[in-house]
Amino acid sequence: MKKYECIVCGYIYNPEEGDSDGGIPAGTPFEKLPDDWVCPVCGAAKSEFQPVD
16 A cells, blocks of 8 residues: 655654544545545645655
8 A cells, every 4th residue: 555745744654553543443544534534644635745766
């Protein structure tokens, strides 16, 4: 599964870890995150993320 980086603050969403603070279980791909999910560090919208190679 691909990792995604917040272009605002540099936070990396790792699908293998999920976002426990945001209630996202490990194993959740970025594409399956709710549309209203935001960066747990800076609060940026999901649209402010880009895939990491």
